Amino acid sequence: MNKKESQAVLLAHYKSPTGLGEIDENYSVGKGINPLCGDEISVGVTLENDVITDIKFQARACSICIASSSIMNQLLINEKISQIEYYYQQLNGLLKDSCSAIQTEELLRPLASISAMPSRHKCAQLSWEALSEACKH
Amino acid sequence: MNKKESQAVLLAHYKSPTGLGEIDENYSVGKGINPLCGDEISVGVTLENDVITDIKFQARACSICIASSSIMNQLLINEKISQIEYYYQQLNGLLKDSCSAIQTEELLRPLASISAMPSRHKCAQLSWEALSEACKH
Amino acid sequence: MNSLAAKKSISTYDVYQHAIEQFSHYDNERYHYLDSAATSQKPDCVIDAVTQGYRHFCAPVHRASYPLGEAASSAYETARARVAQFINAPTSQLIFTKSCTEAINQVTLGWAKSIIKPQQKIWLTRMEHNANYLPWHQLCQTTGAELKIIEMDEDGCLLLEQEEIWHESTFLIALTHCSNVLGGENPIQELCDKARAQGIYTLIDAAQSVSHLPLDVDKLACDFLAFSAHKMYGPEGIGALYIDVKRMAEMSPLLMGGGIVESVDEQHIVLREAPYCFEAGSPNLSGALGFAAAADFLQGLPAAAVSQYVGELGRQFRQALAQQGNVTLMPIAGGGEHSSVLSFTVDGVHPHDVAQVAADNGVAIRTGNHCSHLLLNHLKVGALNRLSLGVYNRREDIEPLIKSIKLATEIFT
């Protein structure tokens, strides 16, 4: 997948993100803030026996952050909590070295297009950090 | 007077300085310290009606400092206190600009040879500062 | 100053034409650098001065009496004199720091902290950079003094008429001359005059203005003025603080170390005279030489021409932005029309995404909070786009920016 294609996929996520929506009191919530831009995200999660049953997020954030949240959503519902860390490590591997895309979960791969922009990495990580925090509550 | 000649005159002062000697309790004393090297000088003065009747100094100091003290001694005994400032300004003028030597008291002129070495200016000024202080006591 | 050039009318003097030759490493065909408020590109003369320092003046400053050491010391003091002269300050009242940030912290920790009393007030403006906010915030928390904010109106003008500001409980007003977000110019002369009459101290953060607005501390009669070299075409890692002579006597060093003491024993420390006692550690000679070269560079252009040039170019950028239906412009500080710094948002497109599209098209603009949390919290935005201009910018930089904004709008809305 070249850069253009990746950007198109991220844009599609941005335009109709999975999981964007209201977080009611059934969710436990985690928050993320990006110090560079003040972007904020709230991620809500519902769990049953360590399995993620739903994720919702609300954000004042850029397209990368929204797209990453949407991908996270698609990847993790119905997965075990432990998978958050597994995929998050894949994401970080990808940001560090876009060549690792080949061994990465397909849904994550478009995010390789920002690996050359360390200042944007936090945008992609923000929702993941918020989700981890939410799961601790 | 060229640099060599000036240095020779300063050296002569250094080798047999006027006024080097013990400062007894009849003298009021001022002290000077050079922060660069820790050199110390004590200058004692006796006054009668605002006229300097004697100056003595004791020092742990370099040749420039000793020579300057000796010159000061030769210049100022039997002069009014106010002349300290007058000659001190001449000295400072000379250190700033060696070309001003021509309008400077002859005894001071050899000190023009250190004008290009600002780090040594303090060596030449130290005894003068100590004398001023002594006169205030 | 080139006296021939100076005689020509300022408006016809082409700052860009004269300056651009000096920036032989800035490729303005391929690249549109619109982030000079963060740091400026460097003219060749500044790079040369730094290099000359490393080639020909490698010796300790103020510590050696061999010829190279004397040369280093006097080069350093000549540079100090040059930078002081640039803001019309006496040489002995200018200290070198590593940055504007350190300069302000020197005032906070080395002076205000030991003098201010609980309940006294420090007034800052809504548009301060964190460098002129966080030190005071911390000071107030540790001393019980009170931090107060001078608000601004919708046109970017400070609300200076409130009586409370001028109350005798006010200790200090610390404000930026030119805002790093809203550009423009705050009325520092009037403010300093009024403050002085009331016995209120003043600190001017000139980080943003020093590159293009004339500064004269003698006329301003402020107590402190701080700036960095790297934002005025000079090198990194060096800044300066002007200190009023009375404040200098009340100040103690921020850092303790070599070069600041006259004598030391286990009980007593006798400090050297100012400015030396405020510059602990080996002086940054090459930085000082580059700093002086930057002052030469700027004063080689006729007085006021730079501010006129970048201000007018900023006005043209603003006009072009205003013509876009979906761009919201932030006001200009002080309410004027001319500003070399402009902030804006594009409706429906996140500032990050605007900046990204611009970057992809060779236009370097900024996104983020610009270290101005006080202002952005107030505006209730997390990020803004910002463009800022230097003498190497020109009209031709406008079109690529506008195109980028249009493209970003297409893509993201």
Add this chain to the structure above:
Amino acid sequence: MNSLAAKKSISTYDVYQHAIEQFSHYDNERYHYLDSAATSQKPDCVIDAVTQGYRHFCAPVHRASYPLGEAASSAYETARARVAQFINAPTSQLIFTKSCTEAINQVTLGWAKSIIKPQQKIWLTRMEHNANYLPWHQLCQTTGAELKIIEMDEDGCLLLEQEEIWHESTFLIALTHCSNVLGGENPIQELCDKARAQGIYTLIDAAQSVSHLPLDVDKLACDFLAFSAHKMYGPEGIGALYIDVKRMAEMSPLLMGGGIVESVDEQHIVLREAPYCFEAGSPNLSGALGFAAAADFLQGLPAAAVSQYVGELGRQFRQALAQQGNVTLMPIAGGGEHSSVLSFTVDGVHPHDVAQVAADNGVAIRTGNHCSHLLLNHLKVGALNRLSLGVYNRREDIEPLIKSIKLATEIFT
């Protein structure tokens, strides 16, 4: 590292021959620079690195997402990693400061001040530079802690056997690795091991050793280690502080300003993670690049070759000085034979006068108190002569110094 060179035996590797080509601006025929302990001459690669920074990386570090900004940020972090690796530290535990002096003050004011309790003791050695004395002196005066001095014997060895040093009331031992007056090497590994076992914190002032002694903070396991770039062939205006990870968590920033906060509102400030929160203000990128280039330069020579070279050259200088009937040599710190720094006096000739005659003959040695009042007060001298060596010095520098001493003796006695 040049692997071929590395394979050769160290003793036959000619450090001087390989290094001198890099110092194209140092004219060692006309000039004998024997003041590298104050600041070193700069190799071309360091000057180039600084210049490249100003030519090709003029953009804000950690603040921008356009390509030049990203390049600047990653160049800065790569430089941090390089310098950290040079002392075998994890990248995130090395902060850039403006100097060794600032680094030590960061420890004093940002860490010790809020943790130390009255009556706790800080031990320094008799041979500390003012940079590692005055900050602690001041700290003790403001906190009621007690400053204690580790004395040394006539051979320059620290008297580390006193029980009082290792008492539980000892908070910290702060000492220099290599003395700027007595050269040599203090036994920091043993000291750090013993201190750690007793729960005593350690700070190593590596300003003098970093240019020639291998440093490995992982093995040392000290709490802090401070140094400056300009004494290790690097640029001015930048230094570094290594901080143990536990101490880092206890530390607060010395300076407040841009780039250190995650979020700010009028009540609360949330700091960013280390190392960023300790580097307020615009980072000195060109300085960092030059710093990294200096590390490359030194590690381009085989390990231990530099220390062997300058140490052996120092031994030869010492021998030649000892042969003069009227030269009194100060001991070498740690009691060894090899030292790149030597101090001495010439009987009956004031150190200023010795240095002056040397200067007149093209030899740059130092005179003065070398910012070491503690030691000079103890030795009951106001000034000493000092010579100190770099990789560009050689045997041919000995004769001119000896001649100068003879001449000074003739003139002044």
